[in-house]
Amino acid sequence: MERQKQVVVVLVAIILLSSLAYWAISSNDNPGRFINPADNFNIFPVLADAAGMELDSPIKITSKEAMTAGQIKNIVKVLPKHDYKVKKESDNEFLLEFDKSLKPNTVYQVSIKGKEDKSFSWAFQTKRDFKVVRTLPRDRGLYVPIDSGIEIQFSYPGIEAIDDYFEITPKVEGRFEYNKNTAVFVHKGLEKNKLYTVKIKKGFGLKDSKEVLKQDYVFKFKTEADQDKGYLNFTDELLDFTTKTPQVIEVNADGSFKGKQFLVNIYKYKDKQDFIDNIKKIDETKLSWHEPAEAKIKIEESRFEKISEFTTQLQTTEPDAWYPAFLVLPDKLDVGDYLIDMSLADENWQTHVQVNDLAVYAIVGEEENLVWVNDINTSEPVQGAKVKDLVTSNLATTDADGVAVIKEKLKLEEGFERAYFKIDVKGKQLFLVRAKLNYDIYEDFYYYSSDGSTGNTDYWSYMFLDRGMYLPNDTVHVWGMAKPREVSQGLSRAVLCLSKDNYEGDFLEIQKKQIELSDFNTYEEKFEIKNLTPGSYTIDLKDGDRLITRRYFNISEYTKPAYKIDAKFDKDKIFSWETAKLSIDASFYEGTPVSGLKLKYDYYEDRKNNENQVVCDENGHAEIIYTPKVNKDEWYPESTSFNIYNAQAEDEEIYAYKNIMVFPKDVMINVKTKASDDKTKGHITVSTNRINLQHNIL
Incomplete structure (x- = not known):
């Protein structure tokens, strides 16, 4: 029996000792003599290993006092409720044999009822599947x-x-x-x-x-x-213009493309359906995640008419700043569907442009879709426009307000939401609407905050814990507020749950408390935790079964770092042709230096991460001489951040970080331009300033 007890892993040991006394109950329900339940009983699963309790395992109860199966049945309770029979093996040994298999990944609590319904409890977790729960890098990273x-x-x-x-x-x-x-x-x-x-x-x-x-x-x-090639892409695969608006295409690009001459070819589609099919193809190819180049459209003479070819540089709105950049088309495009192909050396990028004098707004819901059609030339809604949902083939016609509603359930293709609508207006070019769906179409939409909390948008809510990390035996203090956004819905009671995050998308509930909210919808509570295993846990606030908000925290056998690292630059600002000295001092908390300590440091500069090591001398001191490598034409400064941390494995990572500002130029030049109304004249204003870092003067 001792060996069996040793192999049982109890994830959660909930011991509720409300009474030190137990009154043994005889077969005729007369009270027996006074005994101590903690000394008298032992409970453990028969079949268990490092992964937990088997789903078909009986639970064994041993007693120092001779008892009957009836007595055990009267005093034992199993939660969650699960039908069982008591099998007597001897006067001191009994088996709880369950009628059907236990639920996987569930904590079962076995309690013995004592005097005045007080209880003494054991808890055991059943097995869950052994599987991979997380990887680094993530799948499709x-x-x-x-x-x-x-x-x-x-x-x-x-x-x-x-x-x-x-x-x-x-x-x-x-x-x-x-x-x-x-x-x-x-x-x-x-x-x-x-x-x-x-x-x-x-x-x-x-x-x-x-x-x-x-x-x-x-x-x-x-x-x-290889980052030497730089970064460039169009902001979207499909852009809409009218014949009246400026036809300028925004481009995401880094500074390495500044001043480069691009070759741009514009092709017009001969067939609308071909255009629609290609847009769908691009969306589908994007799901291949690792080969965006597969989305390129093959240019064939039978499908396209070449409209123009020209060379140009990408433009910016501010002469001193590169991002964002724009591709300016030299001539306005007429109504139609176009493929824009831009190339530089052996690289090329594509996007699509749809020119139409219709303005269409589309929204996709869980139960119905809405499309609103307006005419740019008349500034009036379009009545009688035929709207076709290209996913479901359902049809609708716009009313006098230009609105068409298609009632249907949300359709999913391969787990991805897609919505395409074809708008047919008499005397107008067919118009394609490619709707981008919002995730708040679902009944319960949850947001994820940078402070480690999750919330339901149907409630105003916040939860605060006194710490982010606790010991296995500790107290978690919780404060917060929760209020439904709908005024008609009140919230006076809620449930707080302490759960373990098992990294599989579900949570193992450990403790649960019913709470009362104040008149201001605030609450305050605490959880006493005992012998919890290190890992990730949550406090959940629920309205019935609906999650209102969730706060993550960690349990760890943490210790105070053995020493500390201090870092300081001799200058906080330098020009790119100067050097700066970063002084590092490592010391124990009582002040003794950490001699011979090996430290790593890294910093990001010139589009790459730089790493190196230093060793502290007998005084715990080390120095780094930093010479910037800033390759840019603008005068705007860059901030370089140094991260210093222990090079050898220790219980805790000990680190420090320090920033320095680097100015690539010592002269600031600003240029402003202004054109006359008739575009025949222009005015250029150039202002220059000398940058003085010693006196913070620009």
């Missing part, structure tokens, strides 16, 4: 740094010897390290702009358990490209 580690996190701790079950394509050399439920592949280097596929083969098992992966787990990621 893009622009992954080539020095990024590869981590696979499983649903249970005790991971080891994964080598024979791990496969990465293309092949990469490396070794494994293990930390609780995570296997880390420390590789010898990834290649740039490469698609990698990682497979964890089925059959990989958990140490000291028969639990194994039931099927292969595969994830893919693509590494960062």
